[in-house]
Amino acid sequence: GENVEQHPSTLSVQEGDSAVIKCTYSDSASNYFPWYKQELGKGPQLIIDIRSNVGEKKDQRIAVTLNKTAKHFSLHITETQPEDSAVYFCAASRVGSSNTGKLIFGQGTTLQVKP
Amino acid sequence: NAGVTQTPKFRVLKTGQSMTLLCAQDMNHEYMYWYRQDPGMGLRLIHYSVGEGTTAKGEVPDGYNVSRLKKQNFLLGLESAAPSQTSVYFCASSPRLAGTGELFFGEGSRLTVL
Numbered sequence: 001g002e003n004v005e006q007h008p009s010t011l012s013v014q015e016g017d018s019a020v021i022k023c024t025y026s027d028s029a030s031n032y033f034p035w036y037k038q039e040l041g042k043g044p045q046l047i048i049d050i051r052s053n054v055g056e057k058k059d060q061r062i063a064v065t066l067n068k069t070a071k072h073f074s075l076h077i078t079e080t081q082p083e084d085s086a087v088y089f090c091a092a093s094r095v096g097s098s099n100t101g102k103l104i105f106g107q108g109t110t111l112q113v114k115p
Numbered sequence: 116n117a118g119v120t121q122t123p124k125f126r127v128l129k130t131g132q133s134m135t136l137l138c139a140q141d142m143n144h145e146y147m148y149w150y151r152q153d154p155g156m157g158l159r160l161i162h163y164s165v166g167e168g169t170t171a172k173g174e175v176p177d178g179y180n181v182s183r184l185k186k187q188n189f190l191l192g193l194e195s196a197a198p199s200q201t202s203v204y205f206c207a208s209s210p211r212l213a214g215t216g217e218l219f220f221g222e223g224s225r226l227t228v229l
Contacts, residue, residue: 001174009155032215043119043205043220044158089157095215102173103218105150105157 002027004092006106014114019080021109023090024072030092033073034103035064038087047088048075080113087111117141121206121221128196128228136191136224138206146209147189148173148218149181151202158205164189196228 003026013019025033034049050057050064050073057064061080066073077084090106119140128134138147148163150173160173164183178200180192189208193200203225207218 004157006157034217036218041222043207043222044218045220046217049217093215102160102163104174105159107155107157 002030002092002094002102002104004090004104004106006090006109008109009107010110010112012112012114013080015080015082017080019077019084019111019113021075021088021090021111022072023074023092023106024070025092025104026071027092027094028068028071029094030071032093032095033064033066034091035075036089036091036105038089038108040086044089077111080111082113082115085111085113119206119208119219119221121204121224123224124222125225126227128193128226130197130228132196133192133194134196134226135193136204136206136226138189138191138208138221140187140189140206140208140219142208142210142219143186144208144210144219145186146211147183148207148209149179149189149191150205150207151175152205152223153202161191161204193226196226198228200226201228202226 006023031052036044037047038044063076088109091103093103122137149161150158162181167186170181182190206221
């Protein structure tokens, strides 16, 4: 089955710097890759997602890139702010197969933005 | 505008006791899910439902049972709790299957099994 590895497990940056979180997946047929942000005491919330027919997607200070050949995708946060401090999860899924409905999550990255 | 509501938020059990976690959503979503979150392991799918009256196994279903008698509710049961089931449990719902769009999560239920 699908396996998603996420690195680093913790990341500390200065306010205003960029942060990058990377994920690799094992199933070459995976075609949907969302990123979730989990603030303390809350449930995860979708912040951006990308499908395999797109190499990059941006939403203000957040961007996701996908390299299908290498089977990895990354979350980029620019001009980080203290409110970006949270746990971030990547995930992968194979849409359109018997496996549909099973979103496999990475282990999570705790991002700390120091003011 | 409640979204996904989980009860209880905290519970302490003794080994062998049983309990039920309740998840309720008011968004008329077809699909509902139970995940567990453990340090360093991300979120793992326990069971899910693709509609009222249906359930299916996820990655880690052993030791858990679920029921979806009403569209808006998804119950997670532990018949005989074990310390390995100490975790934070999240319920989620979605208008489409998890691999095709956004999941809406509750705030979690922290369960400790002594």
